[in-house]
Amino acid sequence: MRVAFASEPAYPDRPNEDFIGATADAIVLLDGASIPPGITSTCSHSVRWYSHTLGSTLLAEMTQSAGPLPELLAQGIKHVTSLHDFTCDLTHGGSPSATVIMLRQTADHLDWLVLGDSTLILDTGTPEPTVIYDDRLEQVAAPHRTRLDSLPGGTPEHAEARREYVEALGQYRNRDGGFWVASTDPLAADQALTGTTPAEQVRAAALLTDGAADTVSRYRLTTWRQLLDVLAQDGPTALIRRVREAERSDPHGERWPRSKTHDDATAVNVMVHE
């Protein structure tokens, strides 16, 4: 595989909570769930620590084991939990969490895993590419968004509504009937969307955190097919530039109501066949 990626924090002076790592045949992309001010955590570690520690653990595992991806993810979550369960109280769900995409090329297949609301796109040469996206968070979040979406972004009222929104979502995290992300429970790995596709059927793939997928999912600036073309022709940095331009044109979320004006954004372009 030929892999190109770009990753940018929401603001230049803020830590990037996305993690991206790749070898020639393995890619790992995580999006750490940011914790708004006012929410207290019983874990002393940052979201960035979590996404980068789990991400680098998963990439190391993928280079050493050909085991099933959900198994590697469960092991990785267990390992990272063991790094802080003796210093932090991880029993009350207040610890950091992240979405996970894993993509691996074997001799003749692509294995993939998607946990949480990041997006994997497989270009199989058909007019419409295959879009793999877990909408469980979106489903449970929708009824809780009404107040948040009615307030102008950048105001104290919006910040307060966002804190309430994130707190409300906490009760659905890693529960049946809710949504699943990597945090401290290895069983979350069983909830990931997974699949294996013959490599010869896949021309290219794209991996996107929601900050980059918003180009299509939220702002509707392009189609998934056009997004793949931008990635292939202009590269991942150009895609993120377009996202930022759209966000700057709507700084208070009037056209596109959203939790944050900008979000960490990571885009990965994978050429499986040249």
Ligand SMILES: [Zn+2]
């Ligand atoms: Zn901790």
